[in-house]
Amino acid sequence: MQNITPPYRNQSSTDEIDLAVLFGALIDGKWIIAGLTLLFALLGVTYAILATPIYQANALIQIEEKSGGLAGMSELSDVFGGPSKAVTEIELIKSRAVIGQAVTNLKLDTVSSPSYFPLIGHWAARRFKPEYEGELAQPWFGLAQYAWGGEELEIFQLAVPPAYLDQPLALVAGAHDYFSLYNDDGEQLLTGQVGQQVEQNGFKVQIAKLIARPGTRFTVAHNRLLNSIMYLQNELDASERAKDSGIISLSLQHEDHQHAIRVLDEISRLYVRQNVERNSAEAAQSLEFLRDQLPQVRSELERYEQALNDFQTSSKSVDISIETQSVLNQIIELDTLISEQNLKRSELQRRFTGEHPSYQILQEQTQQLQRQRNELSAKVDQLPETQQELLRLSRDVAVTTEVYTAMLNRSQELDVLRAGTVGNVRIIDAADASVTRPVKPRKAIVAILSTLFGGFLGVALVLLRQIHNRGVENPELIEQLGLPVYASIPFSREQEFLEKHMRSSNRAAQHDSLILALKNPADLAVESLRRLRTSLHFAHAGAMNNVLMITGPSPGVGKSFVAVNLATTMAQTGQRVLLIDADMRKGYINKVFRMPARDGLSDLLTSRIDIQTAIRPTEVERLDLIARGRIPPNPSELLMHDNFRRFLREIDNQYDLIIIDTPPVLAVTDASLVGREAGICLLVTRFGQNSAREIEAAKRCFEQDGIQLKGAIFNAVVKKASAYGYNQYGSYFYEYKSEKA
Numbered sequence: 001m002q003n004i005t006p007p008y009r010n011q012s013s014t015d016e017i018d019l020a021v022l023f024g025a026l027i028d029g030k031w032i033i034a035g036l037t038l039l040f041a042l043l044g045v046t047y048a049i050l051a052t053p054i055y056q057a058n059a060l061i062q063i064e065e066k067s068g069g070l071a072g073m074s075e076l077s078d079v080f081g082g083p084s085k086a087v088t089e090i091e092l093i094k095s096r097a098v099i100g101q102a103v104t105n106l107k108l109d110t111v112s113s114p115s116y117f118p119l120i121g122h123w124a125a126r127r128f129k130p131e132y133e134g135e136l137a138q139p140w141f142g143l144a145q146y147a148w149g150g151e152e153l154e155i156f157q158l159a160v161p162p163a164y165l166d167q168p169l170a171l172v173a174g175a176h177d178y179f180s181l182y183n184d185d186g187e188q189l190l191t192g193q194v195g196q197q198v199e200q201n202g203f204k205v206q207i208a209k210l211i212a213r214p215g216t217r218f219t220v221a222h223n224r225l226l227n228s229i230m231y232l233q234n235e236l237d238a239s240e241r242a243k244d245s246g247i248i249s250l251s252l253q254h255e256d257h258q259h260a261i262r263v264l265d266e267i268s269r270l271y272v273r274q275n276v277e278r279n280s281a282e283a284a285q286s287l288e289f290l291r292d293q294l295p296q297v298r299s300e301l302e303r304y305e306q307a308l309n310d311f312q313t314s315s316k317s318v319d320i321s322i323e324t325q326s327v328l329n330q331i332i333e334l335d336t337l338i339s340e341q342n343l344k345r346s347e348l349q350r351r352f353t354g355e356h357p358s359y360q361i362l363q364e365q366t367q368q369l370q371r372q373r374n375e376l377s378a379k380v381d382q383l384p385e386t387q388q389e390l391l392r393l394s395r396d397v398a399v400t401t402e403v404y405t406a407m408l409n410r411s412q413e414l415d416v417l418r419a420g421t422v423g424n425v426r427i428i429d430a431a432d433a434s435v436t437r438p439v440k441p442r443k444a445i446v447a448i449l450s451t452l453f454g455g456f457l458g459v460a461l462v463l464l465r466q467i468h469n470r471g472v473e474n475p476e477l478i479e480q481l482g483l484p485v486y487a488s489i490p491f492s493r494e495q496e497f498l499e500k501h502m503r504s505s506n507r508a509a510q511h512d513s514l515i516l517a518l519k520n521p522a523d524l525a526v527e528s529l530r531r532l533r534t535s536l537h538f539a540h541a542g543a544m545n546n547v548l549m550i551t552g553p554s555p556g557v558g559k560s561f562v563a564v565n566l567a568t569t570m571a572q573t574g575q576r577v578l579l580i581d582a583d584m585r586k587g588y589i590n591k592v593f594r595m596p597a598r599d600g601l602s603d604l605l606t607s608r609i610d611i612q613t614a615i616r617p618t619e620v621e622r623l624d625l626i627a628r629g630r631i632p633p634n635p636s637e638l639l640m641h642d643n644f645r646r647f648l649r650e651i652d653n654q655y656d657l658i659i660i661d662t663p664p665v666l667a668v669t670d671a672s673l674v675g676r677e678a679g680i681c682l683l684v685t686r687f688g689q690n691s692a693r694e695i696e697a698a699k700r701c702f703e704q705d706g707i708q709l710k711g712a713i714f715n716a717v718v719k720k721a722s723a724y725g726y727n728q729y730g731s732y733f734y735e736y737k738s739e740k741a
Helices: 013-028 030-052 073-080 085-093 096-108 121-128 225-235 258-313 322-349 357-380 385-419 445-469 475-480 491-502 526-542 559-572 601-604 637-641 642-650 668-674 693-706
Strands: 055-063 110-114 154-158 170-175 178-182 188-193 197-200 203-211 219-221 237-240 249-254 423-435 485-490 547-551 577-581 623-626 656-662 681-684 711-717
Touching: 013 030, 013 445, 030 445, 055 085, 055 258, 085 237, 085 249, 085 258, 096 225, 096 258, 096 357, 110 154, 110 385, 154 219, 178 203, 188 197, 188 203, 225 249, 225 623, 249 258, 249 423, 258 385, 258 423, 322 357, 322 385, 385 668, 475 693, 475 711, 485 526, 526 559, 526 681, 547 559, 547 668, 559 577, 559 656, 559 711, 601 637, 601 642, 637 642, 637 668, 668 693, 681 693
Parallel strands: 485 711, 547 656, 547 681, 577 623, 577 656, 681 711
Antiparallel strands: 055 249, 055 423, 110 219, 154 203, 170 178, 170 219, 178 188, 197 203, 237 249
């Protein structure tokens, strides 16, 4: 037995064919693409119109070079660089110390909002422009429980038990400035009046202002302070305008531009105040250190001066030589520098550890000055003893005087700095927001992107459907499997209507025929069946009998439609035709002829009735029918019995053509049992439904049973651009009939 493998396409033209198929699929799905594009365009435009506009408030803060501390400290910091000052200040701005205070001052942990009607309520409220203070918009659709414009709620105080923190509560306005508070379960928590503090069940509420009609609902909540701080930290955007510019840009987005401005102004004010307090604290700390050191230095100075006077009196020596004076001046200069370095080191020790780079550099500088000091000390050792002692005492007095004077001057500077500290940051631009240009939503972009997304989704859906659609849409593929296509029958809307009518219980039109060949003889599907009738006329020439079996690979391919209408067209040519419904499980041909299913094939094969009782005339002249009969428990066994073969031999000479409609071959074995007794076997496949594998499997089933399929019928063909190479097999069906007079 020959195994036919479907080649489907030539390898050389694969790319061209695939592109043509995909392009054709897009053409076939143009209405899906257009529909989804239009749908998403409308959704995008609707969202752009109805979405709540978001406004952005902006502020600018400048960071100036920070001064303060001991002389030389800023220079040491500049040597090693470090993180940008703006980065540090941004972290300070977004710290809990600043944000938390802003939340507390503005009561941002207490939130409230009116309950709007879904989708359009907030949009309607924004459109309402009150003509006088306190005017309220008329409720739409009579829904007074929603806010429609003009409603206001100002909460002065809201305290809730810990279990209700972060939980939304419903505040319902009542008559005469009364209100009620409810939880999620609808349980009333308290009732009060505007302006009065109410405390019930652990709740403490004071409403400062309430403008709403009775029954209007508001959603209120008291959030945890930390959660409110974290939310505001995430919403606040702070960044440096340019690298090392010292200009920080602050921005905050909110649907209420006044709220955004108020919050941003408060954050800026608190940050500037904190900066001033921080700088003042640093100056006060340095001043305290200097004031601790001044008494000790003054005491040392007095002691050195007394020692110098005592030595000069005892040795009767008042002056030192010029050479000694030169050495003394150098020593005084070095000792003064060393003393200043030691003072800086003491200050650094209070801020940093010994491993800090600034501290290490200071140590190296001090050691270098000490080495120079030691070299001068060696020169001093060569002087006379009296000159050495006089030089030492004079040096101590001079150095201590320099240090004391420097510390006293610095102390006075820090005292003035502490008293008049203004900080090193200032607000350049106060917070402000554009009320005519909201930052969200960007209506044009939303509309364009939604339209593009709809188009993309439509294209993806069409291509995905094409990729997953394994049904054969080209009769050439069936012929490549070794089955000649006898006819391509176009899809008939009229037949679809008849099938719906047959399934309905409409008794008003019982006189109308349910057979397409009778109902609409000019239908293109009927014309295709007439061409099939002509082809079968020549095919019967070499057949062993006049039995024609019609089956399909799977249910729903239209084999019963083909059998009924083919039998009708055959009978219309003057032939005597017998139509047998051999689908004893789900056969419904009797419904097409409006006959009962009883007394049919199953009853005949079980010898309940005779042949004359089983054969019934139909509305079509020269066309008889044998219905399926009662549903038996063993249809396959009935077809295998000798009664079936004897029955076919007995009626073979009574009819010119016997058409047997059988169940799907891939579902049950009935078709193979009938095919052994049939002269011609045809396989009905449905356009876009049966895959090449199904058709090949059905063909293989018959070949394994020694039955040869004569050909295939391609049913319910739809004209599609993606059915490549299909025109030569019936892609185009032309209607050709006489015009009515």
